[in-house]
Each structure stands twice: as structure tokens, then as C-alpha cells.
Amino acid sequence: MKIIVTGACGLLGAHLMAACSRRHDVLGIDRHPWWGDQAFTVVAGDIAAPGVLADAMARFVPEVLIHCAAMVNVDACEQDPDQAYAGNAGLTRKVVRAAPPGCLIVYVSTDSVFKGDEPYAREEHIPCPRTVYARSKLQGEWEVAQATGHHLILRTNFYGWSSGRKKTFAEWLYNALVARQPITLFDDFFFTPIYVVDFVERLIHLIEGGYRGTFHLAGRDRVSKYEFGMFMAKVASLSVDQVRRGLLEQAGLRAPRPKDMSLKSEQFERMTGIPVPRCLSGLERFIADQHRPLSARVATLDEAKIPRLLGI
Secondary structure (H helix, E strand, C coil): CCCEEEEECHHHHHHHHHCCCCEEEEEEEEECCCCCCCCCCCCEECCCCCHHHHHHCCCCCHHHHHECCCCCCCCHHHCCHHHHHHHHHHHHHHHHHCCCCEEEEEEEEHHHHHCCCCEEEEECCCCCCCCCCHHHHHHHHHHHHHCCCCCEEEECEEEECCCCCCCCCHHHHHHHHHHHCEEEEEEECCCCEEEEHHHHHHHHHHCCCCEEEECCCCCCCCCHHHHHHHHHHHHEEEEEEEEEEEEECCCCCCCCCCCCCCEEEECCCCCCCCCCCHHHHHHHHHHHHHCCCCCHHHCCCCCHHHHHHHCC
């Protein structure tokens, strides 16, 4: 298949580029430089700029378009709602309209589209986003769903090793544990994190298997940020003597976060027969992959991988 990835140099986009290229023809688009160990064709440009999307579509004519580019800083979105909606909803509308007829649109959404007052949200639960970021991402979902039935919408919360251009939560946490910096982790803020390579493996299975619709694709375990930190320290054999428990309301964050962003991925498991990973197993892969190049992180993505995913 011919696959275009927007936001190709971000955490998710880069891992998708490396993984998809093992079996497919890929083209990336990003305004930031490529950082992987293998050379891929990445169009250097902002997809919001005139002509960038149209030129890429006309030249490549993709069968699949994976839209990863987004404005993801929750507090920045709260501070500038116009920019958030332009980046997460308006840009998604532009991407969908630029895609050739019959192209599968894959939209990566967020676990924060729900109110967050109960555990394990399912696909059939009605979204009730509390932040500008989440509302703009939900609007992006609607743009995709209204434009074409030929789509995959994935709600998730992934982590992994990025280019270093900006640190993700998991990278910040690991570095703080290594340096034994005093940190406070919330024990009243829950999520179902999934390691980015685990997410990519399962997303590619959905694409290649012809699945369509909205899926929750997250980790199996609902953990607090504090528990996630404890698990990471355990896997990496790091001290936790500088880690303190804290409460979300004590953080003074600009955007009002939902306290429970956990997702139930039962629909994905039922339809594919593939289990979602446990928190500890994801963190084991995360720690093992720290110094591995992108190509090595996704090297096991082949037909022999499916039996492992199925637990055989």
C-alpha cells in the first residue's frame, strides 16, 4: 500500500514511518527534520501551508493517509482556542478534503474526549470533553466521520522515546528518576498508557485487516501517574526515594484535566483477537528500546509477530 503520514517526525509519526516501510511504500510530511536511522522521503513543509498537501497527494496518490499532526499541548490549547481548533479540527478538515477518492483516513485522537468521572470509557460512551484540546480533537473526529465512512479513528494515550526536540511525559519521568530529582506524581489521575511500538503494531494490523470505524486502543491496565512512575522505576531498577504522591488539584494547571482518562479496548480485542499489553510489559519494551534506533524498535514487525500478539 501507499501510505502518507502527517506529523512524520513526531513520536508516533516517526515510529509509523519506520514500521510501515517494512511492508509498504511510505511518504512523510513534517515541518521538522527527520531523525530516524533510515532514510525516507519526507516532504519538508507545513501541511497548513498552501500547496503542501495538494502537491503530496497529487504526486504520491496514497491509499492510506495517517493523520498524526496535531497541537497537543493541553495548556497552550486552553490559552489559544483559535489556534487549537485551527490545528486540530480545521487542519483535519483540510487533510480529509485533500485525500484522493477511496483513500483510508486514519485519525489519531485522544483519551481525553470523555468527562473523566468513571473508569474505562468505551466507544459507545458519549464524549464530554472538558478542555479546549479535547474539544478540538473531538471536532477532528467529527470532520473525519462526516467526510467518509472509509476511516479509522483511534482514541489512545501512547508514550515512547522521541527525537528529543521536546520531551514526552515518560521521557521526563525516566530522566527525573535517573537524576533522583524530587518529583510529585498524581495518585488521583488515571489513564491506560500504551507503549508507542505496541500501539503501532496494532494500528498497522487494523489497517491491513480492513477494519473501519472508531476504536479505543490503549493499554490493559488503568494506573495513576504515581503508579506508572512506580512501575517504571521497578522495571529500570531506579530509586523512588525522591518521588512524592500528589493530587491533581494541587498542580495549578491552566486546563481542567479529567481525572480518569482510562479506556476500555475490549472492542479491539474482540474484533481482532489480539490482546492489548499490560503496563509492565510496555514499560519493559520502553526501557529496552532506549538506545535502539527506530529501525531496531520496529524490527520484529513481520508476519512472525502476529502469533506473539495473539499470545500463541
